[in-house]
Amino acid sequence: MLIRTEQTPNPATRKFLPGQPVMNAGTRDFADAEAAQASPLAAALFDSAMVEGVFYGRDFISVTAAPGISWTDLEPLVLETLLDHFVTEAPLFAPGTAAGIQIAADPDFDDNPADAEIIEQIRELIETRVRPAVAQDGGDIVYKGYRDGHLYLSMHGACSGCPSSAVTLKRGIESLIRHYVPEVESVEAV
DSSP states (O other): OOOEEEEOSSTTEEEEEOSSOSOSSSOEEEOSHHHHTTOHHHHHHHTTSOEEEEEEOSSOEEEEEOTTOOHHHHHHHHHHHHHHHHHTTOOSSOTTSOTTOOOOOOTTOOOOGGGHHHHHHHHHHIIIIIHHHHHHTTEEEEEEEEETTEEEEEEEETTTTOTTHHHIIIIIIIHHHHHHOTTOOEEEEO
């Protein structure tokens, strides 16, 4: 089995492609070792004490190195852990855990029913244009809400904490969405 490795715009995060599906639907972000207990693979990566974050996409896994950890030291360990997991066909999630959890909408953002058409356009753009492009860089962006001309998105995986994410958000995503949905005045990360 060959696992491809790709750098991401976030120097602390690498994207690993096992050549097979990782998640059948949705994504899953593990921001700490406690959250990683739901997945034996994520837990094994965190057990190294060199990992600060793990993110599962459809066909990739993004791993964020802890501060001060060199990818020269970490990459062989991550590859060994991933190979062991995929070759043994181990389950991605521990039995009885929330394996199917997807990043859900934030309940603090109650969308106004009057904005339903705008929100539908925004969601379609995010699904068809934004998320596929961001997944190529090992991350994900999720719709959180729209209120009074302001669109709120949540960044995950390689996008979370990436030095260039603010530029991507403002110059890339905001420009794209404002072009197609002029009612959007600004895009903010939450």
